[in-house]
Amino acid sequence: MRRDERGQSSVLIIGFAVVLLMVVALVVNSSAAYLQRQGLDTLADGAALTGADLGATGEEVYGGGVPVDRLGVTAGQARAAVGGYLARTGAFGRYPGLTYAVRVDPGGQRVQVRLSAPIDLPLRIPGSPERSSVGATGSAVVGVDG
Secondary structure, three states: OOOOOOOHHHHHHHHHHHHHHHHHHHHHHHHHHHHHHHHHHHHHHHHHHHHHHHHOOOHHHHHHOOOOOEOOOOHHHHHHHHHHHHHHOOHHHHOOOOEEEEEEOOOOOEEEEEEEEEEOOOOOOOOOOOOEEEEEEEEEEOEOOO
């Protein structure tokens, strides 16, 4: 008895096509995530610089004088400056669902900003998470030029 092998190559072609489409989706989604992370990275750096700069112009500078090497940063003023920066730059409109956290080190000299935003991937891969997010961190220190 001889077996009919017609149609066997079409199953193989369909299988390769599915694998190829999944690889294309992976590359497209990875590129989209990378580009969003780069945008958040730039935004986090700008927010940290603004937070360090505006957080260091408080009353302690006027009352205690300018220190020799680095300015102390007030946590409350740094948080307010970062929030204002993100609002002014339109970050909340560009990245819906954007969240941020501002940390001022215990010595009050370094401001660290952590941004996180959900990402809508262009292509859906079966078995991948329904919702993904991308994050970035920036930090800054304000020094004294003398």
